[in-house]
Amino acid sequence: MATVDRGFFHLLKSRANQIAKKGKAVPITYKLIASFLLISIFTNLFFTIAGITFIGNRIISEAQEKVRNDLNSAREIYLAELRHIMDVVELTARRPILQDIFITGVTENIQSDLDFERKSEDLDILTVVDKSGTVVLRTNYPYNTGDNLFTQEIIKSALTKKETVASSTIVPVDFLVKESPRLVENAHFVFIDTPMARPRPDTEENSGMLLAVAVPVFNDENLMIGSLFGAVLLNRNFTIVDTIKQTVFQGMMYKGKDIGTATIFQDDIRISTNVLTEQGTRAIGTRVAEDVYDQVVVNGLPWVARAYVVNNWYITAYEPIKSISGAVIGILYVGILEQKYIDLRQSAVLTFLFISLCGILASVGISYIISRSILIPVQKIASASKELAQGNLEIRVEKTSDDELGALADGFNTMAYALKERDERLKEFTRKKFMESERLALVGQLAANVAHELNNPLQGIVTYSHLLLEKDSTDEPTNQNIRKIVVQANRCRDIIRGLLDFSRQRKPDKTLSDINSILNEGISLVENQALFHNVKIVLNLDESLPKVVIDPSQIVRVFINLIVNAAEAMDGNGRLTISSRLDNEKKCVEIEVSDTGPGISEENIDKIFDPFFTTKETGHGVGLGLAISYGIIKEHKGSLSVESEIGKGTTFTVRLPLAPVKIGNGNES
Numbered sequence: 001m002a003t004v005d006r007g008f009f010h011l012l013k014s015r016a017n018q019i020a021k022k023g024k025a026v027p028i029t030y031k032l033i034a035s036f037l038l039i040s041i042f043t044n045l046f047f048t049i050a051g052i053t054f055i056g057n058r059i060i061s062e063a064q065e066k067v068r069n070d071l072n073s074a075r076e077i078y079l080a081e082l083r084h085i086m087d088v089v090e091l092t093a094r095r096p097i098l099q100d101i102f103i104t105g106v107t108e109n110i111q112s113d114l115d116f117e118r119k120s121e122d123l124d125i126l127t128v129v130d131k132s133g134t135v136v137l138r139t140n141y142p143y144n145t146g147d148n149l150f151t152q153e154i155i156k157s158a159l160t161k162k163e164t165v166a167s168s169t170i171v172p173v174d175f176l177v178k179e180s181p182r183l184v185e186n187a188h189f190v191f192i193d194t195p196m197a198r199p200r201p202d203t204e205e206n207s208g209m210l211l212a213v214a215v216p217v218f219n220d221e222n223l224m225i226g227s228l229f230g231a232v233l234l235n236r237n238f239t240i241v242d243t244i245k246q247t248v249f250q251g252m253m254y255k256g257k258d259i260g261t262a263t264i265f266q267d268d269i270r271i272s273t274n275v276l277t278e279q280g281t282r283a284i285g286t287r288v289a290e291d292v293y294d295q296v297v298v299n300g301l302p303w304v305a306r307a308y309v310v311n312n313w314y315i316t317a318y319e320p321i322k323s324i325s326g327a328v329i330g331i332l333y334v335g336i337l338e339q340k341y342i343d344l345r346q347s348a349v350l351t352f353l354f355i356s357l358c359g360i361l362a363s364v365g366i367s368y369i370i371s372r373s374i375l376i377p378v379q380k381i382a383s384a385s386k387e388l389a390q391g392n393l394e395i396r397v398e399k400t401s402d403d404e405l406g407a408l409a410d411g412f413n414t415m416a417y418a419l420k421e422r423d424e425r426l427k428e429f430t431r432k433k434f435m436e437s438e439r440l441a442l443v444g445q446l447a448a449n450v451a452h453e454l455n456n457p458l459q460g461i462v463t464y465s466h467l468l469l470e471k472d473s474t475d476e477p478t479n480q481n482i483r484k485i486v487v488q489a490n491r492c493r494d495i496i497r498g499l500l501d502f503s504r505q506r507k508p509d510k511t512l513s514d515i516n517s518i519l520n521e522g523i524s525l526v527e528n529q530a531l532f533h534n535v536k537i538v539l540n541l542d543e544s545l546p547k548v549v550i551d552p553s554q555i556v557r558v559f560i561n562l563i564v565n566a567a568e569a570m571d572g573n574g575r576l577t578i579s580s581r582l583d584n585e586k587k588c589v590e591i592e593v594s595d596t597g598p599g600i601s602e603e604n605i606d607k608i609f610d611p612f613f614t615t616k617e618t619g620h621g622v623g624l625g626l627a628i629s630y631g632i633i634k635e636h637k638g639s640l641s642v643e644s645e646i647g648k649g650t651t652f653t654v655r656l657p658l659a660p661v662k663i664g665n666g667n668e669s
């Protein structure tokens with residue numbers, strides 16, 4: 001048993017070393033941290049990207065919504081200016097001095113009165129025409145009259161419809177020349193090229209864009225006698241755009257630039273704007289981007305999107321300015337500097353990234369702490385297992401929690417305890433076995449000595465009692481007693497022989513022999529005894545059984561022992577089956593002795609081969625038969641085994657090897 005034990009620990013130890021050598025494997029903490037990290041990075045990344053996209057889109061669409069509203073406000077301001085001109089012109093047209101012009105002619109007084117009116121109301125043009133469109137009075141140029149302005153669409157419309165007409169309109173340079181050199185100068189633009197501007201074949205523009213109102217003038221009979229025409233030139237007039245900037249954008253700046261800008265285009269040219277060039281001057285004379293032009297001027301549709309304006313990206317809104325005929329003659333524009341929203345988006349993105357980075361760092365920390373809290377107990381158990389494998393059965397691990405790790409620690413401790421228990425039991429068992437065999441050896445020695453010493457006197461008793469029996473054959477009672485002495489002395493001699501046989505353990509004297517005939521010999525030696533009278537002996541012998549190399553005198557004793565035991569077990573009543581056969585596979589001869597006796601109890605079956613074990617009453621069994629038989633069969637390199645079933649019977653099986661065994665005096669090992 002001790003060798004088995006050592007083997008077991010050796011196995012554990014080498015396995016432990018194997019594991020120790022594999023120490024380069026990635027520690028579980030890193031694996032745990034890595035998996036926590038992967039999960040948190042992926043979720044963070046997902047939410048960051050989703051968040052950034054959402055916020056980015058939201059910011060830009062908010063800005064577009066704002067600029068759309070701003071354009072509405074800008075239009076209101078633009079129209080308010082037109083309404084202001086209309087109010088001024090309508091009020092003036094109702095004044096009696098207007099009728100006087102047609103009745104009494106133009107006087108110095110009327111001229112200066114109207115000129116004062118024009119200047120104080122910030123009009124660029126205030127001109128009176130008769131009902132055919134011929135100029136009667138021109139406040140800008142008092143003596144420049146008599147030309148016909150009926151072709152001007154607003155004047156023509158007012159005279160034809162006999163009602164007030166107000167609108168944006170384009171006038172050629174000839175029209176302006178007649179009014180004032182200042183207006184000609186203001187309307188003149190040499191184009192300044194900017195990136196993305198719509199290409200044009202020409203290089204300058206002379207016509208002007210007016211906010212103009214024509215009001216018919218009636219006499220007392222309510223007949224139309226003429227018309228009063230008032231207008232403001234929008235070219236280089238920054239009142240409207242600056243009002244828009246102040247009112248709508250409150251003049252807010254971003255990084256030194258105006259956030260909000262407004263522009264009035266005449267066709268594609270910036271004629272009034274607060275968008276600045278790189279040099280910081282108003283970007284008049286520059287032109288609109290081509291895609292915007294196509295959408296707003298060519299198709300007459302509004303545009304709300306980002307657009308490149310002069311030299312920056314803006315979130316813009318453009319809408320067409322139309323003449324009274326509905327033709328698109330210009331564009332009203334508002335735009336917010338995109339940079340601000342881009343920066344806003346960027347800072348949102350950075351904030352988001354920062355937060356998710358913090359999240360990742362926090363999850364690294366947390367996963368480190370969590371994995372350590374898992375790993376430390378695991379490491380403790382692992383190192384304890386190693387120590388246990390190296391033979392320290394005292395090792396125990398401390399249980400730190402009530403979870404699966406706690407259960408693992410408990411399991412380990414129970415296992416270590418059980419191992420220690422088993423180890424102790426094994427040691428105790430080995431010690432007991434050792435002492436027992438020691439004791440048996442002593443007893444055997446003693447028995448052998450006693451037997452040896454008793455043998456000679458007993459031989460004397462047997463010899464002399466036989467002599468007595470032969471000599472004194474007449475006296476019946478004496479004869480009877482002597483016969484009893486002979487029987488008892490014979491028994492004593494048998495016991496002594498058995499003891500001697502057992503203690504001597506004589507080496508077998510082997511010859512090539514036939515098992516079947518040895519069996520028959522054994523049976524013939526015992527079957528005449530009274531014990532066998534009611535025993536039915538059944539023989540199942542294999543006639544072709546090969547001969548084996550054995551000591552026939554020893555083997556016959558084994559068979560006799562088994563046969564007598566069987567008969568004794570059946571109490572002389574039952575069936576005894578003896579069979580022999582060849583087991584080719586195991587290369588042996590197999591002999592079975594079966595009885596229909598009571599069987600052997602579980603408790604006894606392990607002991608029957610022990611010397612001196614007997615269940616028979618004193619004087620009937622010595623308990624050496626099976627022990628001696630076992631020894632003999634072992635000496636023959638065979639085996640003796642038993643199978644038994646309580647109430648059914650017992651079968652003893654003897655196996656003797658076929659393999660050629662050296663024939664000699666039995667000294668082979």
Ligand SMILES: Nc1ncnc2c1ncn2[C@@H]1O[C@H](COP(=O)(O)OP(=O)(O)O)[C@@H](O)[C@H]1O
Binds near residue numbers: 565597614620623
């Ligand atoms: N065929 C058998 N059936 C039942 N018990 C048996 C049989 N053979 C042996 N035994 C048991 O084994 C014991 C030991 O047998 P053995 O060594 O021959 O000694 P003994 O016959 O002197 O008792 C017997 O006392 C008996 O209890």
Ligand SMILES: [Mg+2]
Binds near residue numbers: 561565625
């Ligand atoms: Mg016996």
